[in-house]
Amino acid sequence: MSPFALTPVEIEALRLSLWVSGWAVAVSLPLGIMAAWVLARLRFPGKSLVDGVIHLPLVLPPVVLGYLLLVLFGRRGVIGALLYKTLGITIAFTWKGAALASAVMAFPLLVRAVRLSLEGVDRGLESAARTLGAGPVRVFFTVTLPLVVPGIIAGAILAFARSLGEFGATITFVSNIRGETQTLPLALYTLTQVPGGEWAAMRLCVIAVVLGMAALVASELLARRFAARMEG
Amino acid sequence: MSPFALTPVEIEALRLSLWVSGWAVAVSLPLGIMAAWVLARLRFPGKSLVDGVIHLPLVLPPVVLGYLLLVLFGRRGVIGALLYKTLGITIAFTWKGAALASAVMAFPLLVRAVRLSLEGVDRGLESAARTLGAGPVRVFFTVTLPLVVPGIIAGAILAFARSLGEFGATITFVSNIRGETQTLPLALYTLTQVPGGEWAAMRLCVIAVVLGMAALVASELLARRFAARMEG
Amino acid sequence: MLDVRVKRRQGDFVINAVFRSEAVGVTALFGRSGAGKTSIINMVAGLVRPDEGHIIVNDRRLFDSTMSVDLPPEKRRVGYIFQDGRLFPHLSVRSNLTYGMGLAPKAERYVDFDQVVHLLGIEHLIDRRPAKLSGGEKQRVAIGRALLTSPSVLLMDEPLASLDVARKAEVLPFIARLSGEFSIPILYVSHSLEEILNLADAMVVLDSGSAVAVGSIEDLMSRRDLQHLTGYTDCGAVISTVVESQHETAGLTHLRFPGGVLKVPRLDAYVGAKVRVRIEARSVAIALVAPEQISVQNILPGTVEEITPGNGSLVDVRLDIGCPLLARITPQALKTLDLRAGQQVFAVIKSVAVSHGVLWRNGPTEAFE
C-alpha cells in the first residue's frame, strides 16, 4: 500500500469529523443568524445575559463545557433524560453529541461574525424595501440576509474550522469511541497516548490541516464570488 | 472567612488569567489588524497560504498546537533557543508562553472580525480622504481604522474571551505551574481531576463566567458608545 | 387628497406642520435646505413616526395618534424616490426594478415594465449591478423601481436633480400623467422652480419645520412675502386657460383665459384641454400704444392696478387684463411712461416666452405612447 493512501482508521475519523462538523454548522447556522439578528436589532431587558450565555463557551475551558453538557444531556441529565423518554434519542456518547458539543463551542464565533455584518447593513435599504411593499420577514430574506452573506460565510467557516479542531468538550461529553465519536482530533489524541504513535499522529495532523485549508479556500472562493456579484 | 471571599489560590489564578489574556490581546491586536488589512486589501500569490496559516490554530486541536509551540519555542526549539541566546528570554514554562499560546489560539478570531469589518468599509471614503491630501498611512489611521472600530471591538472581545478559556495549548506548552502558568482553566482542570474537587471547581467556574461576562458587557458598552457617536 | 398634521421633535429640530391639499395632483414641498422636507416625507412613508398628528392620503388614514392607527410602510403603498437613491447593491438593475412590482395587488397594477424602462432609457443597464452605474443612471433606476410598485401615492425627494435636461423633459410629463390619469397624489420636493411649475398643483412652503404657506401654485408664486423663503426673485403670474383652437400653419395655439385669447407656440393638446401658463413678470413689457409690425403675438389691453418696488432696483407693476398679470420694468421705463394706477395700457407678451410655463400634465402627449 502506498504510504499516502489513507488507512481505514484515518478514513473513519475523517468521515466522522466531516459529518460531525457539517451537522454542527448546519444546525447552528440558522440559530446563529437568528441570535445575531436579535442581538443586533432588538433592545430588551436581559439582552446582556443572552449575549453572555452565547459567549460562555468561549470563556469556559472546553472540558468544563463538555462536563456541563454531560450533566445536562447525559442519560441522567435533565434534558437528556427527557429526550430519551419522549423521543427515544440518546445524545451523549453518540456522534450527535459530538456535533452538539462542536456546535455549542463554535456558536459564539458564528453569532459574532453574523452580528458584525448585520450591524454594518445600511438600514436605509431595509426601509426602502418596506416602502416597496415588503413586510419585515420578506425584507429580512430578500435584503438583509443577502447583504450579510460575507458575515455568514465568515461565521460558517469559523464555526466549521472550530468544529474540526474541537477536542476538549467532545472528549468529555461523548468520550472517545472509534467510529462513533472519535473525530480527527480525538484519534490524534489517542495516537499521542500510545508509544510510537508519532508518525501516525503526524499523518492525522496533516489530514486535519489539509481539510481545514480546503474548507477555508472554498469559503474564500465563495466570498470572492459574492463580492464580484456585488460589483458586477 | 466568608464563603464568598476568594481564596489566595483563586486570586492568584484570576490575576494570572487577566494578565495573560490582557497581554495576549494587547500583543495580537496590532498584528491582527495588520494581517486583516493584508488579507482584505491586497492580492498576492500565496495569499491563501497566509490565510490558512492564520486559521491553523482553529483547525488543529489545541494540544497539537501546544506541542508545535513547544517544539518551536522551547529551550531547544529553533526560535526558543535563538531568543534565549540573543535576548535571554525564556518563553516556555513562563506566563509569557501562556500569553503566546492564548494569542496564537485567538488570532484567527481576531483577524476574521477585523477583516469582516474592513471589507465593509466604503472605499469611497478612503478615496475622499486621499483627495483631501492624506497619504495612505494617514488615511488608514484617520479613516479606515476608526471605521473598523466595531470589528476591532468584536475581535478583541472574542480574543480576550478565547484567551480566558484557553486550556489545551497552554497546558501542553507551558505546563501547569501555580503562580506562573496556572490560569483559571488550568486551576479548574486540576480541581476536576481529584474526586471531591467539584465544589472548588464550581467556584472557579463561576469566577471565570463572571470575568467573561464583565469583559463582554464592557465591550458592548464600548460598541454602543461608538455607534452613538456615529449617529450623534 | 393629502391631509397632514404632524408634530415631531428630532434633536433640536421640531417639526410641526399642518397642511391639507385638496388637489388630486402634485403637491410641491418647498423650503430651504434643512427645513424638514425629507422628515415629513419620511413620516408619510411610515419610516419615521410622528410624535402626534395624523396623515390621510386619499381618504386612507395612514397614521393617526388619536385613533392609534399606524400602518406599517409596506401597507401604505407609497412609491418613495429617496434623496439618496438606496438601490439594492446585491440585485441586478432588473431585480431592483421588479422588487416591488410583484408585491402590489395584481388588480391595482397600472404601470408597465417595458414602458417605464424605455422611458427612463435604462434598457441597456438592465443586467448590470448598481455599483457600476453613473449617478444619473442610479437615480433613473430608483425612479423606475418606485413607479413599478403602482403606488397609491408618490413621494419624490428631489428625484430629478441628477437627470439631464432632455431626460427630465421626458420623465416629467410621464409623472404628471400618472398623477392625472390614476389620481395618484404626489408629494414632490424640488429646488427647481421649473419642475414645480411644470408639475405642481398645490404647494406647501416649509420653514424650520412649519408649513408657513399652503395653497395653489397660482397664489403662492405671486406672493411677494414668500420670496425670501422660496429664494426666487423671479415672480410671475400663473393663469389657467383652456385650449380654444389650433393653428397649424401659424404654429400657434390659442388659449382662452378670462381676459381674452393668449397665443402660444403650438401645444400638442386637444381643444378644450386645460392648460396652465406662467408668464414671468420679466417677460412682460408695457406699452401705452399697441406696437405694430412686431413679432410679438400677444398685445393685450389692460389696466394698471398697483405699482410696487420690486426686486433690487426694479419695479413690479400689477396689471388687470381680465386676470392679474405682473410686469417687471426698470425705474427708467416707469418714468418714461409715467405709469399710474388706473391707467389703460397694453401688456406686450412674446408668445414664445410663455411656452415655458405650460403644464406638462395637460401639455404634449406624444411622450406618452
Add this chain to the structure above:
Amino acid sequence: MLDVRVKRRQGDFVINAVFRSEAVGVTALFGRSGAGKTSIINMVAGLVRPDEGHIIVNDRRLFDSTMSVDLPPEKRRVGYIFQDGRLFPHLSVRSNLTYGMGLAPKAERYVDFDQVVHLLGIEHLIDRRPAKLSGGEKQRVAIGRALLTSPSVLLMDEPLASLDVARKAEVLPFIARLSGEFSIPILYVSHSLEEILNLADAMVVLDSGSAVAVGSIEDLMSRRDLQHLTGYTDCGAVISTVVESQHETAGLTHLRFPGGVLKVPRLDAYVGAKVRVRIEARSVAIALVAPEQISVQNILPGTVEEITPGNGSLVDVRLDIGCPLLARITPQALKTLDLRAGQQVFAVIKSVAVSHGVLWRNGPTEAFE
C-alpha cells in the same frame, strides 16, 4: 489651464476624451447621464487610472503614461466635491471640514474657515455628525471640506444640485471668485444651464465617453448641432460686454458691446468691469418699426442674417446687431412681418429679461466680504 487626453475602458464603456481648456477659470463638463463625466473627473483626481494619456493642470503634469508620471491623489491637491457626498461618518462636521485643511502647505492656504462656514450657513451644524444632516446640509459640508484644502484645482460633480436657490446664489459667486482670484481651474459638472452660464468660461461637451465639442460658452451655447446633446431647447446668444456707466435713479446699468449699448437692471459692478450676458432667443422680439411708448429699454437696429426652423414649430432668426443675436418667433410672426435675410429690423429686448445671464464672477460683489 487644463490639458486632458485620456483613454480608458471600463466594462463595455470606453472613455476616449481629448480636451484642452486654456481658460483660467471654470470649465464645464456637460453631457447626458452616463456620458463619462464622473469618470473623467475621477481620472483627474487620481482615483481612477487612465489606460493611457496625460493630464496636465496649470503646467503640473499629474499623469502621463508615456513618461510614467502618476501622482497619487494626495499629491495632486485637487478639491473634489463628490457626486455622492462621502462625508466621514465618524467625524463631526467640524472635523470633516478641517480634515484636509491642515494637510495643505501653510503658505498655500488661501481659504478661511470662518468665511466658508458662514457662507455655507453651517455654523449651527458644526458639532453634529453627518448621519443626522439633511441632504442639502451634507452637500454644503462636502463643499466646505473640499474648499478648505485650498486646492490648486477644483473638481465639482453636480455640487449644487441639492442646494436651494438662495444658497446657490450665495455659493456660486464665491466659487467664481475663488477661481478668479487664485487662478484655480475648476472642472464643473452640472445639468443646470443657469449654473453653467453663471460660472463657466469654457465648456466640454461629452458624448459616450468622447469630447465632441470644446470651446467657449459663447460659441457652444449657440451651436444648434449640440442641442440634442445639451438637451437645451432654449438657445440664445452670449455677448461679452463692458460696464460703461451706472444710472442710479433709472435703475439701469449700461453695457457696451460691439453693436452699441445694452441697458440692463442695475448691476453692482464697477465701470469697466467685464460682464457676460446671455440673451435667450425667446426673449427677443423683432419689429419692423421701432415701437414707442413701451417699457422695453433696448430697441437695437440690426439685419436679418438667416432664418432657420427652430425647435418644434418655431422659427429661429439670426440677427446681426454688431454681434450675433438669436430671436425665436412663431411662424405666424414670420409671415406677418414677411422677414427675409438682409432685411433691416429692430431687435426688441426687455432689459429685465437680460439680467438673468450676467456672469457672477464679475457681477455682484457684495456677497464676497
Add this chain to the structure above:
Amino acid sequence: ARAAETVTVFAAASLTNALTEIGKLFEEKKMGGFIASFLSSSTLAKQIENGAPANVFISADEKWMDYLAKEKLIDSSTRFNLLGNRLVLIAPADSKVGEVNISKSFDLAGLLAGGKLAMGDPDHVPAGIYGKEALEKLGVWQSIQGNVARESDVRAALTLVELGEAPLGIVYATDAAVTKKVKVVGTFPEQSHPPIIYPAALVAGNETQVAKSFLEFLKTPQARAVFEKYGFSVR
C-alpha cells in the same frame, strides 16, 4: 444501541495499545465485538457516573475506581487488580546523566542543574501523585519542588523529556519502554510509593454476558502476554 454481543470498555489512556490488541484477539476468537474509549481515568469515571454505555472500566489508579464503587456505579464483586506498573526516572537519550541510584536524599537537584523535572501534576495526575510521594519519602521533594513541570498527563511529561525541554522526568516504566528518545536512568524503589495498580471491574447495570467473558479473557495467558509485551507487570 450497540449490539448486546459487543463489549464497551472504558480504559485508562495508557492501556491504549495493549487493550486494542487484546480487543482484536477477543474479536478473532468470536467471543464478541469490542469497542473502547481510552481517556484519563477521571474523565471516564465521570462519564460512567453520567450514564455512559460502558460495560467495563479499567482505571489507572484505585482512587477513581473507589469513587465509582462508593457511588455503587461498579459491580464491586467483579473488581480485581489487573496490572501493576513501576515508576522510573528518565533522561533524554543523549543526556550526560548516567545511571542514578535512587535512594534516600539522592542529589536530584544537582542532576537537574536548574532545569525542570517533568512529571504528571502531583495535584491530580496519578503518576505525579506517586512521584511526589516517592520523592517526599526519599527526602528530595523540598529541594526540587519549585522546578517541577506539572503536566496534565504522564505522556506530556514524557514528551518534554523527549524534546530535551526537561533534563529529567518521572514516568511509568511502560511509557519509558516504548521510545528510543529517552533512557531510563533509575527505577524508584517499590516501597517509596504506594503500589501502582490498574483495577478493573464491570459497570453496574451493564453486566452483560459478553462483558463478563471479556473480563475473564483479560485474565487468560494470551492477554497477559500482550500486557507484558508493553511493559506492564501482571498481578
